[in-house]
Amino acid sequence: MRGNKVKKVCCIGAGYVGGPTMIVxxxxxxxxxxxxxxxxxxxxxxxNSEDLxxxxxxxxxxxxxxxxxxxxNLFFLTDIKSSISEADMIxxxxxTPTKQKGIGAGKASDLKWIEASARQIAEYxxxxxxxxEKSTLPxxxxxxxxxxxxxxxxxxxEENSSKTFSVLSNPEFLSEGxxxxxxxxxxxxxxxxxxxFAIDSLVNxxxxxxxxxxxxxxxxxxxxxxxxxxxxxxxxxxxxxxxxSAICEETGADINQVSMAIGKDSRIGEKFLTPxxxxxxxxxxxxxxxxIYLCEFYKLNEVANYWQSVLDINNWQKLRISKLVVNKLFxxxxxxxxxxxxxxxxxxxxxTRNSPCIDICNKLLEEGANLSIFDPKVKNEKIIQDLNFDSxxxxxxxxxxxxxxxxxxxxxxxxxxxxxxxxxxxxNWSKLSKIMKNPSWIFDTRFCTESKEALKAGFNYxxxxxx
Ligand code: NAD
Ligand code: UGA
Numbered sequence: 356m357r358g359n360k361v362k363k364v365c366c367i368g369a370g371y372v373g374g375p376t377m378i379v380x381x382x383x384x385x386x387x388x389x390x391x392x393x394x395x396x397x398x399x400x401x402x403n404s405e406d407l408x409x410x411x412x413x414x415x416x417x418x419x420x421x422x423x424x425x426x427x428n429l430f431f432l433t434d435i436k437s438s439i440s441e442a443d444m445i446x447x448x449x450x451t452p453t454k455q456k457g458i459g460a461g462k463a464s465d466l467k468w469i470e471a472s473a474r475q476i477a478e479y480x481x482x483x484x485x486x487x488e489k490s491t492l493p494x495x496x497x498x499x500x501x502x503x504x505x506x507x508x509x510x511x512x513e514e515n516s517s518k519t520f521s522v523l524s525n526p527e528f529l530s531e532g533x534x535x536x537x538x539x540x541x542x543x544x545x546x547x548x549x550x551x552f553a554i555d556s557l558v559n560x561x562x563x564x565x566x567x568x569x570x571x572x573x574x575x576x577x578x579x580x581x582x583x584x585x586x587x588x589x590x591x592x593x594x595x596x597x598x599x600s601a602i603c604e605e606t607g608a609d610i611n612q613v614s615m616a617i618g619k620d621s622r623i624g625e626k627f628l629t630p631x632x633x634x635x636x637x638x639x640x641x642x643x644x645x646x647i648y649l650c651e652f653y654k655l656n657e658v659a660n661y662w663q664s665v666l667d668i669n670n671w672q673k674l675r676i677s678k679l680v681v682n683k684l685f686x687x688x689x690x691x692x693x694x695x696x697x698x699x700x701x702x703x704x705x706x707t708r709n710s711p712c713i714d715i716c717n718k719l720l721e722e723g724a725n726l727s728i729f730d731p732k733v734k735n736e737k738i739i740q741d742l743n744f745d746s747x748x749x750x751x752x753x754x755x756x757x758x759x760x761x762x763x764x765x766x767x768x769x770x771x772x773x774x775x776x777x778x779x780x781x782x783n784w785s786k787l788s789k790i791m792k793n794p795s796w797i798f799d800t801r802f803c804t805e806s807k808e809a810l811k812a813g814f815n816y817x818x819x820x821x822x
Contacts, residue, residue, distance in 0.1 A: 359552055359555045359556040359559055360556075360559060361387060361443045361444045361485070361556050361557075361559065361560055362386075362387060362388065362443055363387070363388050363390075363441050363442050363443050363444075364377075364380070364387055364388065364389045364390070364442060364443070364444045364445070364446065364560075365389075365390050365391075365392060365438040365439055365441075365442035365444075365445045365446070366389065366390070366391045366392070366445070366446040366448055366489070367392055367393075367435070367439075367445065367446070367447050367448060367449055367472045367475070367476075368391075368393060368447065368448035368449040368450070368468075368472075368489075368490070369391045369392070369393035369395070369398055369399060369402055369411075369431055369448075370393075370398075370412075370448065370449075370450065371412055371531060371534075371637070371706065372448045372489060372490070372527050372529070373391055373393070373446070373448035373449075373489070374391065374402060374410075374411070374412060374417075375412070375414055375417055375529065375534040375535065375538060376446070376448065376489065376527060376529070376538060377389045377391045377429060377446075378417060378420050378421050378424065378429065378535075379420065379535065379538040379539060380560065381424040381427075381428050381429035382420050382423055382424050383539075383563045383564040384428075384560055384563045385424075385427075385428055386428075387428065387560070388428050388430075389424075389428060389429045389430070390430045390432060390438040390442070391429070391430070391431050391432075392431075392432055392433060392434065392435045392438045392439075393431075393433065394433070394435075396433055398411050399431050399432060399433050402431035403425075403431050407421070407422070412704075412705065412706070413703075413704060413705040413732050414531065414532065414534045414535060414703070414704065415532070415533075415535065415703055416535040416536075417534070417535060420535060435475055435479070436475075436479045437479075439475060439476055439479040439480055440479045440480065440481050441481075442480070442484060443482075443483075443484065443485065443556075444484070444485040444486075444487060444556065444557070444560075445476055445480070445484060445485070445486050445487065446487045446489045446525075447469060447472045447473075447476075447486065447487065447488055447489055447490055447500075448489040448490055448527075449468040449469060449471075449472050449490055450468055450490070451464045451465065451466060451468065451469060451490045451491055451492060451641070452464070452465050452637070452641060453465065453640075453641045453644050453645075459648055461644070462644045462645070462647055462648035462651075463493070463644075463645065463648045464491075464492065464493055464641065464645045464648075466492070466493075466496065466499070469490060469492065469496065469499075469500070470499070470503065473486075473499070473500045473503040473504060474503055476504060476520075477503055477504050477506060477507035478507065480504075480507075480518060480520070481518065482517055482518065482519075483517075483519045483520070483521075484518075484519075484520050484521075485520075485521050485523060485553045485556055485557070486500060486504065486520055486521070486522045486523070487522075487523045487524075487525045487557060488500065488522070488523065488524045488525065488526070488579070489525060489526070489527055491526060491527075491582050491583065491586070491638060491641075491642055491645075492524075492579055492582075493579070493583075493645055493648070493649060494576050494579045494580045494583070494649060495576060495579070496579060497522045497524055497547075497575045497576075497579065500522050501520070501522050504520040504522070505520075521548070521549075521550040521552070521553035522548070522553075522575070523546060523547065523548040523550075523553055523554065523557055523575075524545075524546070524547035524548065524575050524578035524579050525544070525545065525546050525547070525557060525578070526545055526578060526579070526581070526582035528541060528542070528543075528545075528582075528585065529541075531636065531700075531701065531703075531704040531706055532701055532702060532703030532704045533703070539564065541565065541569065542569070543569050543570070543571050544561050544565055544569060544570045544571065545571050545573065545578050545581060545582070546558065546570065546571070546572050546573075546578065547572075547573045547574055547575040547576070547577060547578020547579065548572075548574075548575055548578075549574070549575065554572060558570055558572075582642070583642050583645060583646045583649075584646070586638055586639055586642040586643070587642065587643050587646055587662055587665070589627055589639065590634055590639040590640075590643055590665055590669070591662075591665045592627040592628060593627060593629075593630075593631065593633075593634045593639075593669070594634075594664075594665045594666075594668035594669055594672075596610070596614060596628045596629070596630045597630050597631065597633065597668060597669070597672045598668050599613060599614075599630075599820075600630040600672075600819055600820035601672075601675065601820075603820040603821060603822075604819075604820060604821065604822060606822075607822050609820065609821045610630050610819065610820025610821060611802065611820070611821075613820075614628040614629065614630070629802070630819055630820050631672075631711070631800060631801065631819070632672060632673060632676050632711040632712075632715060632773055632800040632801075632819070633669045633670070633672040633673040633676075633711035633714075634669055634700075634711070635700030635701070635707075635708070635709045635710040635711045635712075635713075636700045636701070636706070636708060636709055636710075637706070637708035637709060639709075640666060640669070640709055641709075643662050643663075643665060643666055644666070646662055647659045647662050647663055650662070670714075672711075673711050673714040673715055673718075674714070674718065676715055676798075676800060676819075677714070677715050677718035677719060678718075679798070679817070680693070680719065680769065680771060680796075680798055681719075681722055683769075683796055683798070683815070683817060684768055684769060684796065687722075688719060688722045688723060688724040688752075688768075689722065689723030689724070689752070690723060690724075690725060690752070691724055691725065691767075691768045691769075692724075692725045692726075692727055692766055692767040692768060692792075693719060693724045693725070693726055693727070693767055693768060693769050693770075693771060694727050694729070694757075694760075694763040694764045694767040694769065694770045694771065695712070695716060695726050695727065695728040695729070695763070695771050695773060696729055696730075696760060696763070696770060696771065696772045696773065696774070696776070696779050697712065697729075697730050697772060697773040697774025697775070697776055697779065697801070698710060698712045698716075698728055698730040698733045698738055698741075698773070698774065699712075699730055699732060699733050699774050699776075700712070700774075701774065701775070702774055702775045702776045702777070703776075704732070705732040705733050705734070705737075707733055707737055707738070707741050710741070710774075711773065712773045712774065713741050713742060715771075715773065716728070716742055717742055717743075719752065720742065720744070720751045720752045720754070721751060721752075722752070723751065723752045724752040725752050725753045725754075725755065726752060726753070726754050726755065727755045727756075727757055727762075727763040727764075727767060728754065728755070728756055728757065728763065729756070729757045729758070729759065729760055729762070729763040730774065730776070731776055731778060735756040738754070738756070739754065742754065760778070760779070760782060760787070761786075761787065761790065764787045764790055764791050765790050765791075766790070766791065766792060767791050767792065767795070768791070768792045768795055768796065769795060769796035769797070769798060770787070770791075770795075770796070770797050770798070771798045771800070772797075772798065772799045772800060772801050772803050772804070773800055773801065774801065775801035775802070775803055776803075779801070779803040779804075780803045780804075782803075782804070784797070784804075784808050784809050784811075784812035784814060785811070785812040785813075787812070788812040788813045788814055793813075794815055795813075795814055795815065796814065796815045796816070796817065797809050797814045797815070797816050797817070798817050798818075799816075799817070799818045799819065800819045801819075802818070802819070804816075804818065806818060806821075
């Protein structure tokens, strides 16, 4: 590192954040070397795959950008030790899921991967290293990271006697399916920290493509909390509009009209007002639970309850849609084939983490339905794993996977659209109605269909948020 010009960067964690983020950094900063490391060998092999359809994540535009910099100034590898040793700056982009057991289970974030990363850095780093929190973390995690890093000073030997660290928080705001655009044109970049030299070094990297006005500098704790708060606010809008979708179905108001009418108020804004079967993804629920845990820790129970209600509405929305499907099909779906269109938590990603489709499909399976699932990007094995499906279980329905919409519709009683993939927006309904059972239903939770066409083709029709 010369002055505050970073030359070598290491990113720990080659997942949905580490991979795309470093690909964009490497394209925008050709003078800098980026090494992305992971414990998971098969993930690294997939990132190095010659066949770009085999990359570990699907994200529009990712393959093209990867081609331009892979093995030039961007490397994916498992050699964590040497990548850390030579780095001037290290991003920690590891997973921080909700804890499954022990103190705080079901709410607190599991920080074992963060701690392991900090320990690896403490052990292998040389000279001065800037450590950047990219993962989403509970407020004051930087303190823990600092303590672990400082513990390495105790083991000072001649070789690394000048080992020093600065810790920054630089949360990521990308959304999956739009990650490349979000990374190339972010609304803002947030950097929390205390050390001016470290902050300037990170600002310099971003300045290769982001104007200085978009770079916000705060203290560490504001930065960590802002990430949790941003996700909580986004999720809260979805629960708000989903709660209104239920009122629309009772009253004859139309949710799209209501959403448009309220979004035109510039104080409210148009984005994130699309109703859905519930928000999914790896972060909204996890980060709100994390916020709730923090509130409870500080005895802010009213605040905790407020954010809990955002999650309650989300779970209720999924349940209410499952029940509605059963009710419309004469209260009985046992051994009835239902075509499920979409399994990813949103379009343009193969990610299914916390997808609303998981809870909805599980409810329908519990009722004995035979589900026939088609998603253009999600692998069948992933769906089986997510649904925890055991084909030998006799008290449940069955699962089948299809390669096209038509195949999944043959002989089915209903089509349930759960992800807004483009291919679900131009379905030839009159063709499908001929191969399905009679009467047959369309349940559209993602606004992919027009009621007129569906009704003309002879379907019974239900769309979220309208009568
Ligand atoms: P991910 O599970 O896809 O990737 C994390 C990777 O880190 C895994 O491949 C894992 O093997 C690796 N890892 C864990 N411990 C390691 C260690 N000690 N050494 C090397 N590798 C290690 O997770 P993700 O979706 O990329 O999310 C990462 C973080 O970013 C989370 O805190 C998440 O909340 C946050 N985030 C995610 C998104 C998103 O869209 N997915 C957006 C913004 C922020
Ligand atoms: C979300 C945030 O948008 C990102 O800013 C953040 O960085 C990221 O979480 C994270 O921390 O992981 P992501 O989960 O990838 O990004 O995708 P979103 O576009 O936010 O969608 C999340 C869920 O909300 C999806 O299930 C989507 O269908 C649903 N959604 C979104 C709605 O139901 N309605 C909307 O209007 C928007």
